[in-house]
Amino acid sequence: MIEKAIKEGTWVVLQNCHLATSWMPALDRICEETITPENTHPSFRLWLTSYPSDKFPVSILQNGLKMTNEPPKGIRANLLRSYLSHPISDPAFFGSSKKQVIWQKFLFGLTFFHALVQERRNFGPLGWNIPYEFNESDLRISMRQIQMFLDDWDLIEKESYHLCEGDLYYVPAHGPYQTYVNYTRSLPICADPCVFGLHSNADITKDNQETNQLLEGVLLTLPRQTGGGAKSPQEVVDELAEDILSKLPADFDLQIVLDKYPVTYEESMNTVLRQEIIRFNRLTHVVRVSLVNLRKALKGQIVMSTELENVFNSMLVGKVPAVWAAKSYPSLKPLGSYVADLLTRLHFLQITKEETHMDEKPEDGAYVKGLFMEGARWDRENMVIGESFPKILFDSLPIIKLKPGEMSKFQHENLYVCPVYKTSARRGTLSTTGHSTNYVMSIELPSDKPQKHWINRGVACLCQLDD
Template identity: 80%
Template sequence: MYQYSLTWFIYLYLYSIAQSLKSDDIEERINNIVEHITLSIYKNVCRSLFEKDKLLFSLLLTVGIMQGKGRVDDQVWRFLLTGGIALDNPYPNPAPEWLSDKSWSEIVRASKLPNLDGFFDHVQKNVSKWKELYDSGKPHKDQLPDRWSGLGGIDRMVVIRCFRPDKMVPAVQDFIVDNMGQAYIEPPTFDLAGSYSDSNCCSPLIFVLSPGSDPTAGLLKFADDREMGGSKTQTISLGQGQGPLAAQMIDKAIKEGTWVVLQNCHLATSWMPALERICEETITPENTHPSFRLWLTSYPSDKFPVSILQNGLKMTNEPPKGIRANLLRSYLSHPISDPAFFGSSKKQVIWQKFLFGLTFFHALVQERRNFGPLGWNIPYEFNESDLRISMRQIQMFLDEYEEVPLEALTYLTGECNYGGRVTDDKDRRLLMSLLSIFFNHCENSSTSLIILPDKEICFLKKYCLFFQTYVNYTRSLPICADPCVFGLHSNADITKDNQETNQLLDGVLLTLPRQTGGGAKSPQEVVDELAEDILSKLPADFDIQIVLEKYPVTYEESMNTVLRQEIIRFNRLTHVVRVSLVNLRKALKGQIVMSTELENVFNSMLVGKVPAVWAAKSYPSLKPLGSYVTDLLTRLQFLQDWIDNGPSTVFWLSGFYFTQSFLTGVAQNFARKYTIPIDYIGFEFEAQETHMDEKPEDGAYVKGLFMEGARWDRENMVIGESFPKILFDSLPIIKLKPGEMSKFQHENLYVCPVYKTSARRGTLSTTGHSTNYVMSIELPSDKPQKHWVNRGVACLCQLDD
């Protein structure tokens, strides 16, 4: 939807010439025009960008201007976006207790940049000084140690990326302010009147919609303010058969000078070409009344006509961000703002508490999306209709029953209204856990906000019967809520910030050409060397025949079948990797034609991404290219050791391509040994304090899992709270003890889901589980299970680094 025309740009150019400060000095006059048009472009483009892309555009604008002045080293700029590309790091990490291997590898690679020569050597010798930067609350503001204190610009951002990637966004903002000014990190607020004043009768005004926003009510109010209300503004929601009616409305409005609002254009893709013809042929200056306006609303769609996007005036109006803003919008919008509705219940005290608890819950489930997979496995689009129907049901049930039917309201709100959108069973468990915080019996009332900070008096314990009291209380809440309000650990903020950094840098990468300059190696040389390195490390394919002879398929040992299936899968993957790299090197030398597929491999490797053709045959992975290749080689070695020396005492669970096949093999061995139907068999899980030298009589020892959202307390052998800044914790060796599920004891445990990658989500398979989901393990806990559910605690087979 981000489409702009040359005509649009020329209009801004001429407007800047007319409106910028005049001067008799030619150089000063040119500077005035340049400053005016730059700011004008920023404000006009930002008006049509989603919030997540505004800083990205500002960064691109800043760097683009600096590149035009020769103030950006392309090699450094590329490193900032990718972190460099290499397969291994020969230097040992000097501080593994706080410095991650990913960060250390980036520090080593950054030392090859022009202004950072000797960087990793200084870090090795001055670990304590750099730890101060790592521990700082504002590392992007602090002075760097010793001779690096004078480092600025993109070089300084590279250092911040290496040590504190979670602070890259504020570092980027500082960089923009230093080079462009404060105005370029303060995008203009939504201004319907301003957009209207910039429009004309022949340019459609387009609302680009986002989930949870509906500009219609505000537009109709604006129409009334402009004396265009009532019959002078006609609205129609597009859909099947509505196109001809919309065309008639437009034809009539063009002559009479009224307004037409076409809602949900994305739902009428077949009629979009007709709308395009109307805008090009019918809505012309000669035929159109000056007061006519065509308003369009649409979600982002590749079917929306490009010519309309380029010539129209685009606006985005996203729902408010933050708990406080969400609560205020709910209370200041219909129907809560209606006194007749707010004071309508026969049980006013309970009704108002329910109302506040429900609106808080509504804000909570929306804002948890900002925390990525920690918040929800799948980011659901909860909207105002979920809130409104839940309010109506609460109102009805309170009036019809003497006792509060809490179970019925919990079921309707959680399982039906909000839960109707939830497709992942672990997300459904979380939704009901969050709802139980608000819908519970407490001091003869229906709700209690136990998640508010302890230092605050629980507002809902007061019997306040005035609407304004609730609004004033909401305004007193912090603008930015602490993660504990969402039930999350404080580390969740780091996860959220890292996610924003990745989104920003990945977005910039998508906009860049692949060419490099500034004396660096050519893209062809970089990729060719990388391909040669990978090919030299990639072992030969497994010999399936030898494996079959050494590990024949037997009734007593299912692990032989698991091994055979694994090497077949890995052979398919390594074949694709090897062939694509060999052909790519040939294409770079001009020996064969560079196909589209090879070009995609080239472009992916150039920015350190796993090529799509590999991913199609690969196990799930979110690692960058260098880490992915290292991980693949480690998995291949794991299987080779199995082939050479027999199955290991402790299996590396994360090393399997298809983890479920291994679990099935363990269960099948037990079922066949004791002649028990495999459907009755499950696993108990026992954490081991020491390394195991012998295989268990039944089951298997496994390792390689990482816990996110919590840690494993090795002293008490239970789940514990995460340490500050430590986002993941390695689990000890776990014994999988197969047995009949009916005999298992499920007390003082947290049922912890295990996923293959940190994304957690995946395409739903026939089992109803995400394809990323492996199993659930029961871990001892001294806290209620709800506590860890709200924390978003899960185990991962691999990290993203």
């Protein structure tokens, strides 16, 4: 097809190249060997559409003209794009149903829902744990299905249905196509988070995420050379490595722990302590060895390997090196906070190991301390979940006692089943249990509002924060 177009001077469009990564090397060869100036018709054009992919040939990107088509931002922009694009902009499609009033209201409600689910992605894990790709194909298929199944028995129970709290967003009265376009243009450019069922604090979370992405991009463009009397990057990293090594304690003696806290059926916490110490010994060993070797490499005593170079680059920009993260507990903290958190955990294990007498433990269950709630707060006066205070994104939960009980005791409406995650990213990979690797458990918390309210808020508990 491409060879024929080259000779005849026609255009070829290859869509969704990211779905055919195995064929990308062949496309690279075609562009390099077949599409040459002396053999190609002047009117020939090759169009390629693709999502961002690391498998896409770099040579094609460098030699071609690149255009990006970014989705619109905001409820208003999304609605306008839907109504000004095919098929809604086609008069034949817009007026295709015999039940025009119901059809047009359904159509507007669907496009509003499409805009809503797309815009929730901008709020990160508060909107969706996994940023699903709700694209234009999904919208078109849904419109066709409504058109297909709309029948004489469908009716609208509320003529003035409001799409969220307040009087701003509603389904317009029945009218011609331009009526819906004019109404959409009258909406505010930036929608309040309450439109998405979120608290006003969600705007702060979104702005923080966008700022962090911008700063991370800027860091990648900064030069590594310094001038004047400033320290070189090598000196900065060497001093940082020396500081971390000076604070890092020696590895735990596992045999002493096993002698003092033997693994028995009656004491499950002994098993937990043993496993934790084994894991932390592995982590501290990796951290210590990589820092020692990095300092040697900076002094020219050994060769700077690719792994050591990655450790150097990560430490220079304040990130946790990937070789540490591979052996570490899940964490999104920057390097300084991560090291402080690691030292705190090691100190806790050291105290636990040296304890000669354990405090009296509960007869049944366990106490949990240190959880944070995102998207809401714990109302300590009424002992229920409450709305977050303005500009306070996280709320420390009091000590919680987890006690096994019968499921039938929790089957009532005055509870919110709150998920607990290891980090604020919330998403992870699916484990053999069917749950995300970032998911810990769910806690039933008292509530004076229905569950769907807190689900829309994106309320969850976190084991640690990102700072």
